[in-house]
Amino acid sequence: MTPAVLADLVRSTASAVLTERGLDTAVLPERVTVERPRHPEHGDYATNLALQIGKRVGMAPRDLAKAIADRLAEADGVASAEVAGPGFLNVRLAAAAQGELVRRVLTAGERYGHGDAFAGVSINLEFVSANPTGPLHLGGTRWAAVGDVLGRVLAAQGAKVTREYYFNDAGAQIDRFVASLVAAAKGEPTPEDGYAGAYIAELAAEVLRQEPDVLSLPDEQRDETFRRLGVQLMFDEIKRSLHEFGTDFDVFFHEDSLHRSGAVAAVVDRLKSSNLLYHADGAWWIRSSEFGDDKDRVVIKSDGAPAYIAADIAYLENKLSRGFDLCIYMLGADHHGYVGRLKAAASALGSDPDVVEVMIGQMVNLVSGGQPVRMSKRAGTVVTMDDLVGAVGVDAARYELTRYSVDSPIDIDLDLLRKHSNENPVYYVQYAHARLASLLRNAAELGIELAEHAEGVDLGLLDHPREGDLIRTIGEFPTVVRRAAELREPHRIARYLEELASAYHKFYDACRVLPQGDEPATPLTAARLALCAAARQVLANGLGLLGVSAPERM
Template sequence: MLSAVRASVEAGELDVAVPEHVTVERSKNRDHGDYATNVALQLAKRAGKPPREVAAVLAARLTAVDGVASVDVAGPGFLNVTLDAASAGALARTIVEGGAAYGRGDSLQGLKINLEFVSANPTGPIHIGGVRWAAVGDSLGRILRAAGADVSTEYYINDAGVQIDKFGASLMASANGRPVPEDGYVGEYINDIAAEIVAAEPDVLTKPEDEQKKVFTAVGLRLMVAEIQRSMEEFGAHFDVWFSEKSLHASGAVEKAIERLRAQGHVYDDGGAIWLRTTDFGDDKDRVLIKSDGETTYFASDAAYYLDKRDRGNEVCVYMLGADHHGYVGRLKAIVACAGDDPEHNIEVLIGQFVKMLRGGEEVRMSKRAGNIITIDDVVEWIGVDAARYSLARSSTDSTLTLDIDLLTSAARENPVYYVQYAHARTCSIMKNAAAAGVDKGSADQFKPELLSHELESILLGVLGEFPQVVAKSAEWREPHHVARYLEQLAGAYHRFNDSNDNRVLPIGDAETTDLNRARLWLVEATRTTIANGLELLGVSAPERL
């Protein structure tokens, strides 16, 4: 399309600057051709011509392009482009030859992104909200990399502060057979960790209580972090960096951050406390960095942590926070502004809504191990890693989510992960049967794409062609659910193709293998490749059989 615009400009047919990008989308209605663009409407004002006149100029150029069957001017000036069967079918060869690289692009090339997700307090197992972020965050990291970004995934370990003291006190109380403190942590996992510490250090209970607490806190924290790392690894969520909040204090990074912000002119002293003037940048109130009693606030750690991320060369810092953290958005953006950065570019804060699970139509609320929360291990036990990752990533994080355990463990069309994985398994089955029957798709030179002219073949090719754009859009919008929804659309198109009596892929019995059989094998292999690539972006397996 850009070539057509450029040729029209060079020929003097249009007096406009050639745009850097032109939007070309797959037509939703097959009667409107294969692709549609509104470029004529975009250029009309600058060209000083009616949109339909600009569209007619471009249509004449496009019609002469090899592989274009027709170009129609529709409505106020839209261009609907139809490819001939050979050009459309050639996509199957492109996908097969591209293999695992198909769908990847460079739309975010050169952008260095720090992606922080989950970051739950290391005082208990990962709960269902954190599981959602594990699925979405890890998928987003994969998608951003597929779009060319340099991504570092990170887990922030909140291992400093009051909650850690409460955690240690709860472990110590359990080990000594006492009730945990009123504001402490409860659940079988507290008893399990306390018993593990006592088993490893049998003399711990003979120590004075202040020394006991230090042991239970330090060892308990180490064990809990190890537990979180195990559960993340088993869930397939990878973190390049496990960052300790305590390290910010130990290294002096918090004090240095305060001085840097003071040098920027945004730190002031009042009432014996040290404040950051965040109201200058839209926050509802200024924030305390150091309390009047000398205690450092979490906000000071947040400021130091952001500066540390930027010092590591990250251009964009993405924070994925839970539904109860809406209030953090303004203050985090204020930190960015106070640091002299652009809060509309250097930081992005994504908020995820709540998740609930149903079994037998009733909400499941309790965990066997944690008591009052559903943990990541519960989710994996109930529905498995694939179903959990797919179902948690297939909806916008802006909306609350309900997972039906009965549905997600069924081999039903209504189960989205099964529906997509089954499509992949069907493609593998055909390729396996073809190999067993000695039917080969042949070389790329033998492939005759013009034979893929059936309506269901054209529809399937059209959906296959959308994958790179879906990946790029998902990366740009930071929304992995577009990939999942696309896979369901692709699976549907393949199931319809495969179930049609008009589109038999393999020859019957001893019938001779035709060029059409081979062409359809290319199409099946292209579908298998694309589904596998999409599932990989979501961290979901692509089984060869179900």
């Protein structure tokens, strides 16, 4: 029996009790919450339903709980149901009913944990979107990991997810990038406000290699060549890093294309007649202050040039025209001021501001010896995605960056990570998987075959407390995935996997699976082997959602 099935059973039982007494069943929540109590004495599962609705139907919570418990205890698969404390209802499942979950996992396979909470919902998920003026640094790396996992989680819940990266390849920062390349190619010092990393010199050299005569071109053509090739090379570099990091996008959208196509000018012209844009001081403003922004923002500057936000509006219009139900933006905390602007843009475009959802994540800081180190391109203290991956590998990097809430700032000490990379909890989880894989290999060598979907296996034999804990932990996975999607909190996956790995290690320590010496395989062997196969499947599914490998050996 799954927690969801039990929840439905509790609900229908409560409904029958209320009806019997002529009480209103409308007070029942749509989804009854059934949770795993902290203490084993409180049963396998507990619900506070009677506490929630007792007063509203005029019954003492304990009396109501008692009435539900008495009836629930008679139900198939329920071993006992009792009232505790102020009105909690503690339930124990029959081992056979609980063990069925193992079969369910084995039958569902890779799809165990998938759900339909977002079935039919089309979501645009924009993340990273770092300027193409340099390699991805640690901040962008965090969003690459978190965004990718969120995308996988939403997709697992049935959403149609389009992962998108917005290249800001227009505007002043690109001009500075180009000027920096030109200076480097000419062997001149980096201009004021330019970019100074070693990668600039390398890019400049590559441009010179491809276009040896570029420096003798007229300035405008020369700059255009550096712009075209330099930006392209940087794009390729960023895409390569992301791909090696296990993060791929469906769409790389170029800001430049919005200007070239006239989309920016067109949408601004159209909006000038709406009441969300107004003319003042020679410029056009958007009333973003009505959507939580500090003040209104300039869309068209008094010199007639579009401000940055103008392209944002055109970009959102483009997204909306592609029919997304929801547009999620993942931004760093230093961009939280965007929230109001983007919502204002959605409203100006005639959409519900709620189609725009902005996730704000805290920063990634570099520390060394406990002291914060400011990343500076000029000082050469920028740590890139490639640096991090080079130090600890993709699995550890992704895991480290996704096991924390995005609301929590992350401090990264590269030296410490290198030195203590084995302390990363990812190894704890991966080890559990490798250990299971090894066990299943050993079983096969002993000639013990697990029947497909554990057919004919008596799963009711799994009545050891550690077995029960492991089964119930496995049973939580679908809820965890759903919650991670609904709350946009991918870190729940990693935290859950640590719990699952722990439950497995504890089970392994207490319960011998394979026969020893010349002992024959027993029905219990088969049942435990099935449980192991299910645990391995869930670990693999969870690691898959994180984009982290599930090793057979390590």
